[in-house]
Amino acid sequence: MRISARTQYALRAAAELAAASPGPLPADKIAEAQGIPRRFLDNILLQLRRAGLLRSRRGPDGGYWLARAPDQISLADIVRIVEGVPEGGDHGGFPGVAGPLADVWDALRDHEQALLSDVTLADITRRSAPLAPPAAATPGSPRP
Known part of the structure; x- marks a missing residue:
């Protein structure tokens, strides 16, 4: 899986909001804390707000906050938004002996999605995110 810079910035901004005390956090504070270019961050925050993941308030006491509790927002939620x-697993098939590779790519994508779905913003802010493969993996099987 390739995670774009935009998605990495969105994940970092969401983690910053999850760790913030209740109430709005100004975009400039998020940008400074995470080293994200402000104009880029503004577009990301707007996208997350439009998707219902964030709420915002304008004004001197304004800023952004999570629309749900950090333990109710998975990394997969953020990745899907951004x-x-x-895409589905249609690789068009591979010829000959390489045919089973399509199944490997599908399984890899499924494991990535399972891991991202299992890890929440609360896990990240507690620094105890489960980094092991999902439970469906069997001992001794290759790790993605």
């Missing part, structure tokens, strides 16, 4: 829904 990157869109992942």
